[in-house]
Structures are given as structure tokens and as C-alpha cells.
Amino acid sequence: MNKKNKANWKAKVETGFESLGLVMGRRPWLWLLSCLAVVGVMASQLGRLEKDTSIEGFLEKGSVEIQRYDAFKETFGRDEVFIITMEVEDIFTQTFATQLHALHRQLEDEVPHVNKVDSLVNARYTHGADDTLYIEELLPETLPGDPVELEKLKRYTYNSDNYKNFLISADGHMVAMLVRLNSFNFTKDKNGNWHRGYMGEDETREADAKIREILEPYRGVISDDIRLTGSMPIAIMLSQILERDFSVFSGLANLLIGMVLFMIFRRLSGVFMPLLIMTLGVVVTMSLMAILGSPIQVSTSILPAFLLAVCVGDSIHLLTIFYRNYDAGDEKHHAMASAMGHTGLAMLFTSVTTAAGLASFATSDLTPVSALGIYGALGSLIAFLLTIFILPCLIAILPVKRRPLQQDENKGLQPMLAWFARVSTQYPKIIVVSGVVLFVAATAVASQIKFSHYPLAWLPEDNETLQGIKNYEQRMGSTISFEILLDTGKDRGVINAPLLQALDKIQQDVVTWESPDWRIVKAISVVNVIKESNRALHDNDEAQFAVPDDPALISQELFLVELDEPDDILNLVDKTYQTARLTVTTPWFDAIHTKELVDRLRDHLNANLQPYGVDVSFTGVAPIMGVTFGKMLISTAESYGFAAIIITLMMVMLIGNLKLGLLSMIPSLLPILIVLAILQLLDVRLDMLTMLVGSIAIGLTVDDNIHFMHGFRKLYLKTGDPAYAVEKTLLSTGRAMLITSIVLSIGFSIYTQSLMSNMIIFGLITAGCIVLALLATYLLAPALMVLANKQYHQQHPHKSVAEMKPDAAPVQ
Known part of the structure; x- marks a missing residue:
């Protein structure tokens, strides 16, 4: 495909969005009522939405x-x-x-x-x-x-x-x-x-x-x-906190985002329309979960507040251009259609990149994380569809007053945007070199970041249940159980003196195990009952507190206990005495170290029980979730690369140039690397929730970059002057980027009102990424574009934009 054709498909898409705006503007009520009817049908299924916080809900059914x-x-x-x-x-x-x-x-x-x-x-x-x-x-x-x-x-x-x-x-x-x-x-x-x-x-x-x-x-x-x-x-208690956070986040998100929108647009329509799109976006996404039978789980509980923040972005960009056109004197219908044509392609790409970042979670072993990826991605695309199909209808129907353009000119926004344009185009080498050095340094530091999954650390120190756990562990030693099944493969296979003696030795060994991250406190099995009974049958002689050598005596002792207390025996072996249960208890420790403990136990058990043909398997909440969380953290880290590759390809497609597409990813990835590097320097570890920030942030931070690159590309193709294109893009699209970033950062900063520390960190990290992404788009992205297209200035050092021919083409 040649360069002309590459540009043509984008122009056709933009024209298509503009034509769609014109069509909807002619019959807004028909389009609006049709869309609301679809939303209403889906919303009718909300009552089927269930909640699942069970351990079984974390893994796929049938696993x-x-x-x-x-x-x-x-x-x-x-x-x-x-x-x-x-x-x-x-x-x-x-x-x-x-x-x-x-x-x-x-x-x-x-x-x-x-x-x-x-x-x-x-x-x-x-x-x-x-x-x-x-x-x-x-x-x-x-x-x-x-x-x-x-x-x-x-x-x-x-x-x-x-x-x-x-x-x-x-x-x-x-x-x-x-x-x-x-x-x-x-x-x-x-x-x-x-x-x-x-x-x-x-x-x-x-x-x-x-x-x-x-x-x-x-x-x-x-x-x-x-x-x-x-x-x-x-x-x-964790579930109750999530329910409380759900209500608080949703209410605060609507309130704060509404206040920010009013302060920026100073129009009621600029508040009502985005908030309506936000609400409908959440309703449709949650309805889709109900229709497809996906319950609300631990991680998906953040979806409503997340969608409230994400859904408003497209509305802000469309309304910003519409208000500018409308205030400049354009007829409302055409001002709206023109705004659709100007922002439609960029909104499509930002929605798809946000969806791509979230969709990278879809292959996670944990169903809550997978569901967050699937429905977060769908929610982003739903927000885009609602914006292009409902917002234009609302604009056409609702009364919108014209406002003189000069009201905005005397504000501090335009001079600030002009300053960023001037600095980024006058000192591009200094900015790019600094950015590259920071990119390399942040990558080196961020690559050392550690992972964690320790729910007790998320809770407030004065929490009653947390204090109860700590008090019990301090006095009793352990609260977590690792359940191990020892299958002999045959009826009454457990009644084997050498096997039970080997198991006794294992239990005595493992209770001495201790590492900086975990320690084993108790090990309990049928051996404990046998030793206890053997001592009693030998006149309470402590020397007989052991597993006897005679299988017949072992069988007799177990039979006597089963006669009096059958539940005590059947809690340790199955009815056929084929499988024995070994329970190993520890204090509550970071789940990231679970695999280390499980692997060591498995190796030790296999080495000592292999001669008896025993099959060793682990189950229970601790080993299942610990090992699975460990895998999830690693796979999530790998998903970062997948999301980055997909988004990079989309940037190349949008810009139409491989080199510029690759360069454009530097401002998008740098904010995430800086935040991760800061976390590493502060010794903050990423857990199940904060680990998600990378893929979420990469989808959000690239949004500003897409809008800038889209606006820059259009102006550069017309003028061939990168400095001029930077300035005009920042003075127009830059305003919408600022508004969107403010709203998004406020939306995610709401998470700081959570009672859980990891949720607070998640909100701060994401809000910080968004702010840094805006700065990178204001400074680093323009500087990269100026240097990448410096050939024009070398050939026309004194030529002003006014002197250029209307059909001037850029120098590639």
C-alpha cells in the first residue's frame, strides 16, 4: 500500500464519522430512542448479576x-x-x-x-x-x-x-x-x-x-x-470492604468528575451528557456480565469506578471540539458532525488501545483477573459506541448556548499550552536525550521490582479481624493449612508400618523447617492418633509414643479409636484407608513464596514415600491460591509485552510510518516505567491488584499520545512544518487531553478513599501514570516529532507558515 492510499483510508474513516454525525443530526430522536431501547433491554438483565467470592470462583470450572x-x-x-x-x-x-x-x-x-x-x-x-x-x-x-x-x-x-x-x-x-x-x-x-x-x-x-x-x-x-x-x-471482611468501596467510589466518581467538567466547560450540558454516557457505559457492561453469567468477583469489583473514569474520555474530546466549532459560529448540526469527523478516528484508536491493554489479562489463570480483562476491554469499546451513537443525538436535541470564544483566550490554559509547544520545539534534542536517559534508567530500576500477595498487609492495622489473626498466631503459632493427600493406590494401603513410620519421620522433620519468608509450625496426620493410642495401650508409657512395627496392632488401634470417635479417624483417612491426609500449618505469609514451600514439601515427601508407591498431591485454599497467584503475577508481567506490541502496531497503523510509530511509544511507556521505578525505590511490591496497573495504564497513557499524533499528522501533512503542527495541535487537541487527564486522574485518585492499602496504591499509581503521560505528550512526543521531521527546517530555515503554498507536502 503506498503512502497516498495509507492516508486515504484514514481520510475515508474520518469522512465516514462526519457523515454519521450528519445522519444522526437529522433524526436524533429516532437514533436516541433506538439506542436507549437496546440499553434498556440489556439493563433488564441486571437482576441476574451475581457475586462470587468463593475460592472456587478464582479458577475455571472443571480445572x-x-x-x-x-x-x-x-x-x-x-x-x-x-x-x-x-x-x-x-x-x-x-x-x-x-x-x-x-x-x-x-x-x-x-x-x-x-x-x-x-x-x-x-x-x-x-x-x-x-x-x-x-x-x-x-x-x-x-x-x-x-x-x-x-x-x-x-x-x-x-x-x-x-x-x-x-x-x-x-x-x-x-x-x-x-x-x-x-x-x-x-x-x-x-x-x-x-x-x-x-x-x-x-x-x-x-x-x-x-x-x-x-x-x-x-x-x-x-x-x-x-x-x-x-x-x-x-x-x-474483604468482601464487605469491596462493597463499601464500590458504593463510595461510584458516588465520588460521579460527584468529582461532574464538578471538574463544570469547572472546565462551565455548561450544564458539558456535565450532563458525559455523566449520562458514563452511567450508561457502566450499566451496559455490567448487564453484559449478567447476560453472559459472569459474577462480580474481587478484581471485577473495581470495574464500575474504572469504567466511570474511562467512559468519559471520548465524550470530553468530542465535546471540546464541538464547543469550539459551535462557539466559532458554526451551525450546531454541522459543528457536531465536524467534531465527529475530527475526533472519531482518534477516539476509535484510543478505545481499541485501552481495550487491548485490558484484554491482555484475558488469558490469566485466575478467572477474576481474566474477567476484568474481558469486561474492561468490552466496557472501553462500549463507551466508544455510546459516545458516537448517543452523544451526537443529545447534542442535537438539548439546548446549547453559544459562548464567545474570547472567554477562553484570557485564561491560563492557552498560554500554558503555548509554552509547552515552544519549549518542546525549541529544545527538542535536550528533551529527547533526557527522555531516553530517563527511559533507560527507569527500565533498569523497574526490572528489579518484586511481587507480593499478602492480604493481611492490605488491611488497616486497627482492624478487629486482623488483630484477631495476629493475636492467634502470636499465641498459637499458625493459621494457614496446607492440605496434602497421600494416595497409596489400594484399600487399607495406609495401614503399613514402614510407610507410617516414614510419615512420622517426615512430620518431625518439617516442623523444624524455617526460612526468612515462612515457617512450619505443626504437621498432623493419622500418625498422631496411632502414636497416642499406642502409648495408651502400653500403660501410658511415653517411650511407646511411636508407630508400632506390627500392622495388626496398628489396625487394632485405629479400629478402637474408630469405634469411639469415628469422625476423628475419618477426618484423617478415607473410608477405605487408601488415602491419608497430612495437614501442615504455618503462619499467614506472602503467597508469592507458596510455590517454594510446596515444591520443597513435595520433593521431601516423594523422596521418602516413593518406595511405598504413594502419590502426593496438594490441595486446599493456601496451596491452590498461593501457587496460582504466583503464576498469575508472572503471566501478567508477560502480558505487558503483549499489550505493548499490539498497541505499538496500532500506533504504526495510525501514523502510517514505522519509525514514527515506534518513536511514539516512548512517551507512552515512559510514565509506566517511571512509576514502577519509583515503587521499586520505595520497596513497594506489586500484588494481584497493583500488578494490573501496567496493562491498564498502557492503554490509558497511550490515549493522549494517539490524540496528539492524530492531530499532528493532519496538520503536518497540510503544512510540512513540524513546529507549526505541534503548536496548533497542542492549542486545540491539547486542551481536550488536559481535561481528559484531569478527569481520569481524579477518577483513579478516588481509590485512595479505600480501606485497603493495595487499592490506595493502585489509585495513586494509575493517577500518577496519567499525569506523567500528559507531560510526556506535551514535551517528549512533540520533541520526537520535531527531530524526526527536522529535514523540513534544514531545507526551509527561514520560510514562515504563511508563505507556504496550501498544497505544500511534508518532507519525508
Whole structure:
């Protein structure tokens, strides 16, 4: 395709947008009502939009990880828990024992969806006498009257490896109760058929509310310090914060963006029309999620506020040119159509580049991140369509007063834009060299940035649930569980003395593991029950606290425990004794290090259990999410490159020149690199949310560049003078770029009102990128264009623009 044809297709597209504006201007009501009818039909589906914050919702349905986790929950129950902690002076008082039993029964009877409550009430006191095995309650409702028996019970409780730092602290003054919910819920359809589903947030919140209600009368009675914490309350609290942020962000975004639009345009129409397009853009995008069955999840909860900011950009550019044409005396219909022709192509490219940046998330392993990419990209394109099909109709229908042009000329905006044009064209070499040096330096620093995923660090320090987690970990040692399934491949394969002895050795080894980033506190399996029972059957001899060599004895011990406490056994092995469960607990640590711990555990288990043909697999919330988040962070970093390549190709297509297209990406990428470099210097790590800023920002920061390059290209093709083209572009399109950047930066700065630190950082990073992108477009982009087209000045050093022929062509 020759240069003339390259220019022609752009001219045809621009003419097409102008013609569309003329057509809509003739019958605005028909177009408007047709568009609103489509929006209304889609909006009618909003009621089907659901919310999903479950662990299963993070991964694709049918994935290997989810299948394995479902199988685990079917056999052993779910690993997420509510933890109730109580500070007590002495647990071995009759008053405390009576109250704890009452609380335990009430939790089992009244908490909805409850599966099991673990506490000292149903913990095992395993002891022997006269070759008989006795399994009793660790803390009976009526304490032994015999001081000797009571002392034995105390000694057993405080020294039990099974319950110390789990149900009772090492100092004996903190007691914990663990409430576990059912793994699944069952619903009946209209035909009477039952369907199994995942326990959702609604059920979890019901349980949470009831537990809090039950605990209230016990405060100051059973204990002066009762706290509710655990993985489930943390998940509920994060969801509540997101709901609060959703409302706050949406309200503030509308208010602040409306105020900024009024201050800039000083017209009610300049406020009403963009806000309407913003609102419709959010409604249509969220309706599309409902229609396609995509629920609101953790990351997609930022979509409404994000779309409010993004949807307004196209409206601002179109209205800025329309008001300028209209105030200059053009008839409203033609002023609108001319604005469509002037900005349509640039708006199309900015919408597509923003969509491309977001679409790079679509291949993420995490469905919330993938959904953010898909619906963020669709939302950007929907905003463009709403702008070109509804905004022109509103302009044609609504009364718009003409305003004298000179009102804007005396303001500080024009002199400021002229100053940027003058500096960028007079000192292009200094600006470009400085920009390139900064680009290289920022790249070097940003390449060292580290990743993180540590939800506890996002929460306010005074948060009650966070304080409860920290208090429990300080006293008990661990809150996170790594569930490991050991499949022997045959019935009763677990009852193998050498295998169990090897597992015992593994458990003793791993509890000594510690690194700067994590440490293992406890390891629990069926081995603990066997050792406990073996000691009891040997007259409580501590030397017999071990796995016996005789498989028949092991089988007998497990049979005796199963007779008395079947749930205790079936919580550690499956019904056929083919698969054993090994639970390794740690304090809550940064998920980015999960793969390191899982790999080390897997290697150690395989090395020691391979001779017995055991298949080792990991499941549970911690290993699934930790490993998946680690992969997601890496894949997201890789998506930056994909987004940059796609956007670069589009810039080359828009400009029609490979060299200029590549050069134009420097001002677009530099702001992101600078912000990432600053984060690295401040030792701020990128997590699941802040990691998204790169692909989001690259789509947004390139918008200013596209509008500048589009305006510059048109003027340069007419005059051949890059300095003149820079000045006129900044004095016209530069105003719309400034308005858009102000609105976008304010829109994202709203995230600073979040209660979560990572959301605040996300807002600051994105707002900072947008401001830096505007400065780069005002200074670096013009300087690059002047140097890239300096041949004209070398050939015509003294020729003014007024002296040029109308058909003068640029020198390439």
C-alpha cells in the first residue's frame, strides 16, 4: 500500500464519522430512542448479576485444581474456618467447663450450615489402664473430683502435641474453638431435583452473623476477651470492604468528575451528557456480565469506578471540539458532525488501545483477573459506541448556548499550552536525550521490582479481624493449612508400618523447617492418633509414643479409636484407608513464596514415600491460591509485552510510518516505567491488584499520545512544518487531553478513599501514570516529532507558515 492510499483510508474513516454525525443530526430522536431501547433491554438483565467470592470462583470450572479440591472436601470437609479465641485464667474450673460446653452445643445447634465444631469439649483424652484403651472428653462438662485424676488431665492437656498451639496455647491461657461449615449446599429446582453447589458468601455471612450473635452473651462471662477471626471472617471482611468501596467510589466518581467538567466547560450540558454516557457505559457492561453469567468477583469489583473514569474520555474530546466549532459560529448540526469527523478516528484508536491493554489479562489463570480483562476491554469499546451513537443525538436535541470564544483566550490554559509547544520545539534534542536517559534508567530500576500477595498487609492495622489473626498466631503459632493427600493406590494401603513410620519421620522433620519468608509450625496426620493410642495401650508409657512395627496392632488401634470417635479417624483417612491426609500449618505469609514451600514439601515427601508407591498431591485454599497467584503475577508481567506490541502496531497503523510509530511509544511507556521505578525505590511490591496497573495504564497513557499524533499528522501533512503542527495541535487537541487527564486522574485518585492499602496504591499509581503521560505528550512526543521531521527546517530555515503554498507536502 503506498503512502497516498495509507492516508486515504484514514481520510475515508474520518469522512465516514462526519457523515454519521450528519445522519444522526437529522433524526436524533429516532437514533436516541433506538439506542436507549437496546440499553434498556440489556439493563433488564441486571437482576441476574451475581457475586462470587468463593475460592472456587478464582479458577475455571472443571480445572484440575478445583476437581481435586472438590474431592478433598467430599472426603474430609472444607479447610476454611471460623476461629473463636478466648483468654482465660484457668480452663480447669467447673464454671469454665460448664460454659464452654454450653457454647459448644449452641454453636453446633444454631449456626446455619455448620458441619463441625472443634474445641476442648470434643478433643480426645486418650489413655489406658489394664490393657484397655479409654477415649474421653479432654475437658468434660463435669471435672474429675479426684485431684490426682484432675492433675493427670491437666498434664495431658498442656503437653499434648495434638492440641497444643491448636486448641490451647502453650501457656494454657488461650482457648480456641474452630467452626467449620458444610462443604457444599444443595438446592431443589422446580422439578424437585436436588443440585449440589458451592457454599457462597451469603451462607458464610449467615453463619458469621449467627456466631457473633451467639458469642455476645458470653463476653465478660466465659472470658473478658473473646475474638472471632480465621480465614472465613477475613474473606467476609474483604468482601464487605469491596462493597463499601464500590458504593463510595461510584458516588465520588460521579460527584468529582461532574464538578471538574463544570469547572472546565462551565455548561450544564458539558456535565450532563458525559455523566449520562458514563452511567450508561457502566450499566451496559455490567448487564453484559449478567447476560453472559459472569459474577462480580474481587478484581471485577473495581470495574464500575474504572469504567466511570474511562467512559468519559471520548465524550470530553468530542465535546471540546464541538464547543469550539459551535462557539466559532458554526451551525450546531454541522459543528457536531465536524467534531465527529475530527475526533472519531482518534477516539476509535484510543478505545481499541485501552481495550487491548485490558484484554491482555484475558488469558490469566485466575478467572477474576481474566474477567476484568474481558469486561474492561468490552466496557472501553462500549463507551466508544455510546459516545458516537448517543452523544451526537443529545447534542442535537438539548439546548446549547453559544459562548464567545474570547472567554477562553484570557485564561491560563492557552498560554500554558503555548509554552509547552515552544519549549518542546525549541529544545527538542535536550528533551529527547533526557527522555531516553530517563527511559533507560527507569527500565533498569523497574526490572528489579518484586511481587507480593499478602492480604493481611492490605488491611488497616486497627482492624478487629486482623488483630484477631495476629493475636492467634502470636499465641498459637499458625493459621494457614496446607492440605496434602497421600494416595497409596489400594484399600487399607495406609495401614503399613514402614510407610507410617516414614510419615512420622517426615512430620518431625518439617516442623523444624524455617526460612526468612515462612515457617512450619505443626504437621498432623493419622500418625498422631496411632502414636497416642499406642502409648495408651502400653500403660501410658511415653517411650511407646511411636508407630508400632506390627500392622495388626496398628489396625487394632485405629479400629478402637474408630469405634469411639469415628469422625476423628475419618477426618484423617478415607473410608477405605487408601488415602491419608497430612495437614501442615504455618503462619499467614506472602503467597508469592507458596510455590517454594510446596515444591520443597513435595520433593521431601516423594523422596521418602516413593518406595511405598504413594502419590502426593496438594490441595486446599493456601496451596491452590498461593501457587496460582504466583503464576498469575508472572503471566501478567508477560502480558505487558503483549499489550505493548499490539498497541505499538496500532500506533504504526495510525501514523502510517514505522519509525514514527515506534518513536511514539516512548512517551507512552515512559510514565509506566517511571512509576514502577519509583515503587521499586520505595520497596513497594506489586500484588494481584497493583500488578494490573501496567496493562491498564498502557492503554490509558497511550490515549493522549494517539490524540496528539492524530492531530499532528493532519496538520503536518497540510503544512510540512513540524513546529507549526505541534503548536496548533497542542492549542486545540491539547486542551481536550488536559481535561481528559484531569478527569481520569481524579477518577483513579478516588481509590485512595479505600480501606485497603493495595487499592490506595493502585489509585495513586494509575493517577500518577496519567499525569506523567500528559507531560510526556506535551514535551517528549512533540520533541520526537520535531527531530524526526527536522529535514523540513534544514531545507526551509527561514520560510514562515504563511508563505507556504496550501498544497505544500511534508518532507519525508
